[in-house]
Amino acid sequence: MSAPTHTRPHPATRAGADSQLPWWALALPTLAFVALLALILNPSDAQAATGDPLITHLFERVQQLIAR
Template identity: 60%
Template sequence: MSVRAHTRRDPAKQAEPTAVEIQLPWWAIALPAIAFAALLLLILNPVDAHAASGEPVVTHLFERVKTVFASLL
């Protein structure tokens, strides 16, 4: 008894295009998510981010902007 050979169809000849399935390893999703969460936590709570100086530069910038706007009014 003969068996039919399974042949692959040419995607260009198919009437309906098939969806492309992409599989990523678990770490390809987990590592960027962890890095994003860590950076978000550092932005939300800059006290935990120990930089070279004791005072954050952003607070000095905000204080200067505040004094400039206060002097204009």
């Protein structure tokens, strides 16, 4: 004896090409990509923050220890 099968009254919807994204879901990654690309193409515009000399010396020591 077979069990009765139930059919769905409406077809199942999948989130795919038919779903819509909000405007910022495309705008923000595009803006970030353009900003990073601009920094790569013109690195003179990217100015490093002045740090504490103690931190700079610490990083130099760590780099020397790793290089050994």
